[in-house]
Amino acid sequence: MEGFRSVFGFHPGFRRNHAKGVAVTGYFVSNGNGRELSKAAVLAPGRTPVIGRFSLSGGHPGMADVPGAARSLALAFAFGEATQWRTAMLNLPVFPDSSPQGFYDRLLASKVDPATGKPDPTAMSAFLTAHPETAAAMAVIKQHPPTPGFADSTFRGLNTFFFVNEAGVRTPVRWAFVPMQPALPAGIGTNALFDPLVRQMRRSPLRWRLMLTVGSAGDPLLDATLPWPADRRTIDAGLLTLTNIETEGPGNARDVNFDPLVLPDGIEPSDDPLLSARSAVYAASYRARTGEPKSPSAVQVDEVAP
């Protein structure tokens, strides 16, 4: 929390990271294929309401939409229900850090030097020497350059979870939401990515397919910097449709803590140390911002020109 404040400044009422975002709603239609792996209600054949939020990594709520910032899609299936499932995903193939300390150190190393307007290159190279796992993950990320927009980004859960089926069999799974449409080209200005997203969603709903990747023996379960081999079995579990987009406000996704450990019966966390740390830090951020005065979000859906 202090790290984010020192790097990005203090922006009361906003998330400490992924501060800039927009709220969406829609639904998920499960085809039932996921039942093989998990007894979670959301994976039974049928339709589940979804609320969510698109955002960019970084603690400044008014930041410009730069292609290099990680894009996030956070979702809450069956929000408010006992069978609720929350996930916060990124458009990256792997996560840059394997430990909370690594994340923190990278955050501090990426602090922009006011004199040059850029991060201190010696701090970053010192960090990468100390954290070879991040250097390796960065190389993988480089091979997957970001797509033009939010609508055509693949969003991955990155951390490994265990899916538990009716028979009690536990299977390591990583999930991804794979886009079903191209994106409008990026615009210009500070909302170069959010504006086209708003325009596209006004025209038609956006869809992503939920793909479950099944881990095999020996696959890394505790380290999200390591990709799984490309030939792992995948299961198409259903279709996510996002129908509405709205400015962040009271009672919508703005007020939701997308804690990755809000899981339904049938999905269990792995011992990946990042999961508990994310849960702890998101809770601290949520507690702080819910008590702070709110100011308007940078993405004002109604102000986006047609």
Add this chain to the structure above:
Amino acid sequence: MTAPVRYPVRTRILHWLTAVLVFSTLFIGFVMVTSLGSYASLRGVHMTLGVVVLAIVAVRAANRFTHRVPKLPDTVGWVEHKLVVGSELTLYALLLAQPLVGWAMVSASGRPAVVFGSLALPRIAPFDSDLYFVLRQTHTLLAYALVAVIAAHVSAVLLHTLTLRDGMLSRMTVGLRRRPPHWRQTVSAADPPPDSANFALARARCHAPCNT
């Protein structure tokens, strides 16, 4: 009809069960909010202990009406007697309110409180982030209030038992009966009178000479 010397066994068991559970829940609560790696698992244990405390205190509150309370030692004056009653009521109120506030706070964040690994409790408050913040702050405030009231409770009993030596603690202890120490010096072991008489006798004899 004379008051009993000690609380009934069921009350004593409930008391010490509450003591252990509340101590653990508070301790885990204070540790988990400063922890990263263990936060998630500790939160699960904390919430589970919280609902168990809520259930036990509800039983205790009901049980409290089923029996008479052992008489307080004569060292307790009327002002202190009021304090004893007030602090007991405060403890009951805090022990009932704290788990409920915790449960409501989790509910207000839009998620179910999950206890015993996978049992999702129903939500008892509407999804409202402003309400969440108020409840979250209250939960911390009540935790400190509990620590303060429990500290006062323990200190008062220890003061009586160790300094005034009036056997205050023995009203709630489990196991071998311990009599007020001065009673042992003044009453013949060959002819032990019944308990209620012991106290009267000990008190009568201790009135002046015991301190000299």
